[in-house]
Amino acid sequence: MSDGRRPAPARGRPRDAARDVAILEATLLVLTEVGYDQLTIDAVAARAGVGKPTVYRRYPGKPALVAAAVEHRAPGTPPATPPGDLRAALLVTVQWLADQIAEQEIGLLGALFTGMRSDPGLAAEMRRIRRRDEAAMTEGPFRNALESGERLVPGAAELFAEIAPAVIVHRLVVAGQSCDHAFVDHLVDDILLPLLRRR
Amino acid sequence: MSDGRRPAPARGRPRDAARDVAILEATLLVLTEVGYDQLTIDAVAARAGVGKPTVYRRYPGKPALVAAAVEHRAPGTPPATPPGDLRAALLVTVQWLADQIAEQEIGLLGALFTGMRSDPGLAAEMRRIRRRDEAAMTEGPFRNALESGERLVPGAAELFAEIAPAVIVHRLVVAGQSCDHAFVDHLVDDILLPLLRRR
């Protein structure tokens, strides 16, 4: 094939990379603030300090823009956990996870909820990203625990990734309550530790 | 006070009660099909076989209509569970719960997700209804279990209501996978039974 299309002669004024990231970050902001349906291109452009055609020059429409923004978003890294103490590691990780979900993920979940009907491709993309993030979020505590001789059930990491985010999201959205310290203690002591420790 | 306002002289043609329920059920249908944001009064009226002013004569707008529809909705009753066998009761109840959520609740959760931003009152109403439904859904298995000598941890019913719907919703929405038989077995055997049985 020998490169069917040249990668654009690039003659003329080049695109501003700073505006690229400004658009993506503004999209994430608006998305978490008002949700997917209420997100308008005008609002994103205004928030990014950019003209509307500048957005449309990069993305054909809302689904592609949101997908690119979610892709661009860097997931937070979980805090380092003290080795040798599974309970302490779980407490720290769960609290951090709850904060992350309450601050950012809720808006993305809303986008997933509503966008999945209109655009299955976007839904698949969102699920891919979320799996990547959850994997990164739940890997920390178990590496330490395993190396320090804790006796865990097989598949403990998968079980944690399956239960902890689910219960946290359920409490935030359905119950409408915040994930305070008492809730984190409850989740760790009454649910996670009894399940994950080898019985 | 002695009745400040008379309850409407009711002179003229009375409202048709059949149209009342037609409107509410059409609202639930459209809501689960297209979600809260995409729901239009015209679509509801058309689905109900009713003129648009007939809807506006009863409700001032979309939030009130949706709230009334969710209030009107009767939650399904969980199937009777075999007494004396906690595992069998959990399997039946969890499978039924998963089907219920997959068929109906997902749409209502989407409405909760998106409507909660625009109308906090609607969100509170939805949460109240959902608590009522979840309580009705999770009461069955434990009454039988307790009467038949199963040794359960204290607060087992609350724990079940906290975990089972959360994991089911998480799988349906985030993972995008159906709750088949294997998943129900996994949820019961690997998560619920180890947690609920007195250790």
Next chain:
DNA sequence: CTATTATGTTACGCGCCAGTTTCGTTTCGT
């Protein structure tokens, strides 16, 4: 310098939906 492209501003046409109004008809209470 010149051609070429990006950018901002502004404006436009289009479609969709909200909420209201009008009108002719129907159904009730009195």
Next chain:
DNA sequence: ACGAAACGAAACTGGCGCGTAACATAATAG
């Protein structure tokens, strides 16, 4: 019979967001 109110159909106004186009200007490659 008579008046009042609900009903369906249709039309209507208004707002809003989409996606595009028209300009003038800025930045860059050659």
